[in-house]
Amino acid sequence: MSGRVVLFLLASVAAVAQAQNSTCCEALRGSGLEYVYFRDTPAYQERNISYFSVSAQLDPICFVQPTGTADVVKTVNILVKHPACLDTKFAVRSGGHMQWAGSNNIDDGVTVDLGLMNSTTLESNGIAAVQPGARWGAVYEALDPFNYTVVGGREHAVGVAGFLTGGGNSFFSARFGFAADTVKNFEVVLANGEVVNANLNENSDLFQVLKGGGGSNYGIVTRFDMYAVAITKLWGGVGIWDTSYREQHINAHIKWVDNVEKYPPGSTVMAFTYQPVLGGSVILNFHHDTEGHVAAPAFDDFLAIPQVSNTFRIASHTEMADELELPYGYRNVWFTTAVRNDPRIYNKIVDLHNQLTEEWKSEGDPDFMAETNFQAIPRSFTEHSLANGGNILGLDQVNENVVMNLFVIAVRTRDLEVKATEKIKAYGAQIEAFAASVDGLVDWRYLNYAGGGYQDPLASYGEESSAKMKAASAKYDPTGIFQTKSPAGFKLSNSRAGS
Template identity: 30%
Template sequence: MRVLPALFTTIAALPISSCEDFDTLAALANYGVNASNFFTGGSRASIAGNPAENDLAARDESSGCKYACGTLSLLYHGNTAYPKSPAYHLEEAGYWSAVQAEVEPYCFFEPEDSVAVAVTILLSRLTQCPFAVKSGGHAAFANASNIAGGITINMARMNKVKLSEDESVAKVGPGNTWYDVYTALEDRNLTVIGGRVADIGVGGLTLGGGVSFFSGLYGWACDNVKNYQVVTAQGTILDVNHDSHFDDLYYALRGGGNNFGVVTRFDLYTYPQGMMWGGSRVYSINETDTILNALVDYAYDAPSDPNAALIVAFTYAEQLGGYVIAADLEHAKPKDNPPIFDAFQNTSYISDTTKIVSLPDLTLEFNSSNPGGLRETYWTATYKVNLDLLQYMVAEYQTQTNKILDVAGLGPSFVLQIIRADELRHMTRNGGNALGLSEEEGPLLLLNIAFWWNSSADDERVLQTCQTILDNTVAYAAERELAKEYRYMNYASQYQKVVPSYGAANHARLREIATKYDPSGVFQRLQPGYFKLDGAPRTGSP
């Protein structure tokens, strides 16, 4: 049974400040859901009712989740999956990282609209059943977008892509992958600013920042959202943009992650884009100095060609005889070997896939270098661009990785990218984002340590190795005043503090905004996964 979408206007009319003494049952009743029997031992809600949020000490978490999932099953028949069912196994298989797929929620729920998301959040508040939200499921660590014993909200059915009448904005559901979005816009010769790997979801990447092939031209994904449709902790459905009464929430959603609400639609600016040029060149590890010099030159020359994008990755490939270097070279114009990449063209390489290519096909090529079904870990740090530092970092990566080359299925990558000065300039658009970076700081070096392996028996060794590499490179940089505080959310590990790295002023402002829109801390307590306002997802070290 469905609840009328028009009912959300009743909730949306409630002032945010009224939510300190929030009546969850009344909010559910406004959506036509009677959950009053929860306090008398009912197994699920019916349709329409009242009272108020109560002391739930008499019910344990599992019984609360039983009630919440049972109610969702009643309201949205066929959208809820329970353990041991074929649908549940399909849900588990939808995670990129095996570490996430191992987490077992009480149920998976696939909403089809914002009202269903609002009802789920309100049921979570009522029953104190924790929840997680999954867009593409491409986070590396456990509980990032899945939750043990709770409700995992899979946004897969909210996958529409609709152009505005003048085609200046694409209204994109969070259940889309970037391949879905780019393919939908391709026949109009349009694109939006989003991810570079086909299977990554729209939601997580955009809320965490979102580096793009086109960041030199337009900035990051979070800087190219015109409007967010958001479900708040009160079940309110808001349109949030720079010109709305919720401009502070608009700021917070630009890099602040899942701390403020569940985004149910991203309205993204569109840009003209046809065929482009790109691919990967693989070099011998003996070319390290040449490639690092080319990377440093690119860092300072990049603003001369905003169409260019570059990723340099060091990795160990047994089939190629050891360590190699991969340079991913991209250009928004369909022109072979643009001059900004002359140094990479003039250096001898082992293989080359660069060609004139469509954006969707290029993301599929990136997908092949990000295989799913393995154990994954990401770590990140940010530095000033410096050749001596880069040489130390690559040497330290190899020194530490050599100690664990016996790990079965190990794929150890050390990925270097430049946050260009022109990218940073775009971050001031529409009032600025929450990341705490400025053009004056640029260019910056962004590190992504990305390892995969086969067995949980090797988790500790791999994680400790990644932490050692990170700690040693940051310490080396700090001694030379080359370390930066910023941590990119989409590359961070569960042991890293992300939101506090945005700077004290931004961190304080984000906390104030969260308190304003979520005074009960629903998105801190009941959605505990991923990067919260304070601290890391896991304390200590591996």
């Protein structure tokens, strides 16, 4: 058979598959679902370009936007049971902030976009009912007038569902643990169309695995009932320092990690970053005090270092989240590790970040960003989790305060993304090898920062967590719909945790 004939046959098969998937989209629209967007419509384009990372802007046959739980049930039933949809795969999107291709979108399938399910309601019992398609900035804005907030994302545009089902590190985490541990109840649509609640008393096994195990492994979460936190204002903002103060910052952060449990209102992220808009390479620190104490002594070691500038002030939770918005329009490539609080490892990671930055400049790309940041993951997170029914993250196996590192490069084109991915993987391997060589590598990966296709956060949770996730998947999705028909995100079926 000639190569031309093979190509013709492959193209014919692809055309047939696209026609079938288009018929599935017609079935969704014909069911009475109001918001089904096809490729040739402005609404389709608007939804696709609204993804934070260009890497995640794929080519679904259509987007369907449910407006409530009943619409999600209808959507799932059609996707799973309608004859026109039996060969059509689907993805689920909430805020669209996960950075890698295939995390929350799909080529030639259906993307279930929860963006219209975005309300936040403060109940009289102190519970905030938050829909999955909301962005955290809008959640805080809805709660601010009542002097309440919830433990959520630090950036305005991050979506609720992905953040919470991936764990969720927050300004408030030293006080309350991961954001997922402040969820009292999940409302979930299962693959068979059933709506269930998952909490300490109902479906408690599902309740636990949704806290860090990735929601798309078990169903579609349609509401998060979260414990609201009384609040007035925060203190904090962003400080910029010259890179010549590297040693002082590393020392300050090491001390912070060792002592973070002594001052729970505090939060800090230390970043070494290269951004053309900032004039090149700088050190950034994101300091926040969730009880509004101005420049509390816990921050002294950082604030004693001479600064270029800062935005530290008293402001609302909404304003703080608005300030930390990441720029859109880039293809983002990420790698995350967890390490012991060792200055040798910090310095090695910063050296590698600087090396990557210089290497990438030689590519002739003037418009890129590179960053490595460090965040404390103290033992107290696990204690908060256990007090609220436990999560699935497996950090109970770590008996010390550790450091989470995120290593990033962001570029503009697909060709550059391919090169950047290979570099990030290679640099990530060097980080892990060095950390292991000084007995400082921690076998845990934060799902919300992990790189798709080359990192396996679910497996890093340990054997006990893997067994619980497998059991929950088998119980609540016995036919494996969310493993095979809905491939987006970190799947048990693609993880060593599911083997």
